[in-house]
Amino acid sequence: MNNRDRILEEARRLMNAHGAQAIGTTQIADALGISPGNLYYHFKNKEEIIRVLFDGLERAFRDVLTVDVDPPIGPxxxxxxxxxxxxxxxxxxxxxxxxxxxxRRDEDLSRRYQEMQAWALKNLEAIARQVAEDGNMSKPRGRNGFRSVALNTWLIWSNWIRHVQISSPDHAIVRADMGSGMSQLFDVLAPYLDPDFDRAARRVLAREFTASSADG
Amino acid sequence: MNNRDRILEEARRLMNAHGAQAIGTTQIADALGISPGNLYYHFKNKEEIIRVLFDGLERAFRDVLTVDVDPPIGPxxxxxxxxxxxxxxxxxxxxxxxxxxxxRRDEDLSRRYQEMQAWALKNLEAIARQVAEDGNMSKPRGRNGFRSVALNTWLIWSNWIRHVQISSPDHAIVRADMGSGMSQLFDVLAPYLDPDFDRAARRVLAREFTASSADG
Structure with missing residues (x-):
C-alpha cells in the first residue's frame, strides 16, 4: 500500500473508532509514524481526507444499488x-x-450527500416497485406509497449507526449491530412483502450476516 | 423573565438556529447584552446550560407520553x-x-438520554398495545412485533430533525417540516391500524398541525 492509501486507511480507522471530530491530521500522522509534512504532501487538510473517503463511500454505495437490478428480483x-x-x-x-x-463544515460534501440520497431514494423505490411487479409485494399504504417506504428504510439505514452509538454506554458499536439494523429495516417492509418472500429474504440476511461477521 | 431564564431561552434560540457547536457562552451573553460575568453567575459553562435545557426537554417529553393514557385510546x-x-x-x-x-462530551447527559429513550420505547409500545386491545390495531409482523414498531417510530421521530437539516441546501428547517415527519412516522403504523382509525388520526394531525403552525 502506498503512503496516500495508508493515510486514507488509517484516517478511516481512527475516525471510525473515535469520531471524525476527535481526529486531526496530527493523530493520523502519529499513528502511521510519518511526519506531518509527509501527510501534507498528499492531502491539504483533514477536510480533503474526508472528501476522498466520501468518494469511496459513494462508489461502494452506488455499486450496491446498481449491480444486478434486472427483474425479477428474488428474495x-x-x-x-x-x-x-x-x-x-x-x-x-x-x-x-x-x-x-x-x-455543515463542507458545502461541497453536503451537496454530494444530498445527491447521493436523492439517487438512493429513487433506486430504493424502483427496487420496491419491481418486487411489487414481480408479485411479491403489495402497494404500501399511506399517501406516498412506495416513496414513503423507501424513505423510511433510508431513515433507518442512515441513522442506525448513530442510534446504536447513542444507545450504548460507551458509544461503542460492533459489527453484529448491523444485523439488528437490517432486521429493523425489514420490519418496515414486512407488512407489504409476501410472507414467503419475506421469510426467504430474512433467512439470507441471517445466514450471510453470520458468515461475514466471522471475518471481523 | 429573570436573567437565568433569559439566558436559557436565548441559548436555546441560538443553538436551534446555528447548532450547539457553533454557539458558546460569549455569543449568548452578547446576544442578551449582558456581561460574561453575569452569565457565569448563573451557569458554570455551556455544558451546564445544555443540561438544564435537557431537563426542560425531558419534562416536556415525559408529559406528552404520560398525560391521558387511560383506555380506550381514540384516534x-x-x-x-x-x-x-x-x-x-x-x-x-x-x-x-x-x-x-x-x-460524547457529557456522560451524565448521555446516561439520561438513554434512560429517556428506554422509557419512551416502553411507553410507545404500551400505547400501541392498548390501541390493539381496543380493537384498532393488528399485531405487527416481524420478530419483535409491537416493540419493533415502537423502535421504528422512535427512530423516525428522533432523527427527523437531522434528516431535514441534512437534506436542505442551507441545513435550514421550518416548523412545517414537522408535519411531513409525522406523516412519515404514521406510514410505519399505517399497515397495522384500522383504516378508519388511521384516517381519523391523520385528519387530526393535519388540522392541529396547520393550526399550531400559524403560531410560528
Whole structure:
C-alpha cells in the first residue's frame, strides 16, 4: 500500500473508532509514524481526507444499488441490497455518526450527500416497485406509497449507526449491530412483502450476516 | 423573565438556529447584552446550560407520553401523542441535530438520554398495545412485533430533525417540516391500524398541525 492509501486507511480507522471530530491530521500522522509534512504532501487538510473517503463511500454505495437490478428480483437478491448497504455504512460509520457536523463544515460534501440520497431514494423505490411487479409485494399504504417506504428504510439505514452509538454506554458499536439494523429495516417492509418472500429474504440476511461477521 | 431564564431561552434560540457547536457562552451573553460575568453567575459553562435545557426537554417529553393514557385510546388522542412529541423535538431541535457529539462530551447527559429513550420505547409500545386491545390495531409482523414498531417510530421521530437539516441546501428547517415527519412516522403504523382509525388520526394531525403552525 502506498503512503496516500495508508493515510486514507488509517484516517478511516481512527475516525471510525473515535469520531471524525476527535481526529486531526496530527493523530493520523502519529499513528502511521510519518511526519506531518509527509501527510501534507498528499492531502491539504483533514477536510480533503474526508472528501476522498466520501468518494469511496459513494462508489461502494452506488455499486450496491446498481449491480444486478434486472427483474425479477428474488428474495436473495433483495436481501443482498440491504445486506451490502449495511456493509457500506459499517465501513464508513464515522460519516454517519456525526453527519450533520461534517456537512455543515463542507458545502461541497453536503451537496454530494444530498445527491447521493436523492439517487438512493429513487433506486430504493424502483427496487420496491419491481418486487411489487414481480408479485411479491403489495402497494404500501399511506399517501406516498412506495416513496414513503423507501424513505423510511433510508431513515433507518442512515441513522442506525448513530442510534446504536447513542444507545450504548460507551458509544461503542460492533459489527453484529448491523444485523439488528437490517432486521429493523425489514420490519418496515414486512407488512407489504409476501410472507414467503419475506421469510426467504430474512433467512439470507441471517445466514450471510453470520458468515461475514466471522471475518471481523 | 429573570436573567437565568433569559439566558436559557436565548441559548436555546441560538443553538436551534446555528447548532450547539457553533454557539458558546460569549455569543449568548452578547446576544442578551449582558456581561460574561453575569452569565457565569448563573451557569458554570455551556455544558451546564445544555443540561438544564435537557431537563426542560425531558419534562416536556415525559408529559406528552404520560398525560391521558387511560383506555380506550381514540384516534384524536393517539394522534396527539405524536403531534405533541414533534412539538417537543422542534422546540429542542439543536439537541437532535448534533446529538452524538453532545452525548460524547457529557456522560451524565448521555446516561439520561438513554434512560429517556428506554422509557419512551416502553411507553410507545404500551400505547400501541392498548390501541390493539381496543380493537384498532393488528399485531405487527416481524420478530419483535409491537416493540419493533415502537423502535421504528422512535427512530423516525428522533432523527427527523437531522434528516431535514441534512437534506436542505442551507441545513435550514421550518416548523412545517414537522408535519411531513409525522406523516412519515404514521406510514410505519399505517399497515397495522384500522383504516378508519388511521384516517381519523391523520385528519387530526393535519388540522392541529396547520393550526399550531400559524403560531410560528
Amino acid at each position: 436473495a437478491r433483495f436481501a443482498g441490497f440491504y445486506l451490502r448497504s449495511f456493509d457500506v455504512v459499517w465501513e464508513y460509520r464515522f460519516i454517519f455518526g456525526g453527519l450533520l457536523n461534517l456537512l | 384524536a388522542r393517539f394522534a396527539g401523542f405524536y403531534l405533541r412529541s414533534f412539538d417537543v423535538v422542534w422546540e429542542y431541535r439543536f439537541i437532535f441535530g448534533g446529538l452524538l457529539n453532545l452525548l
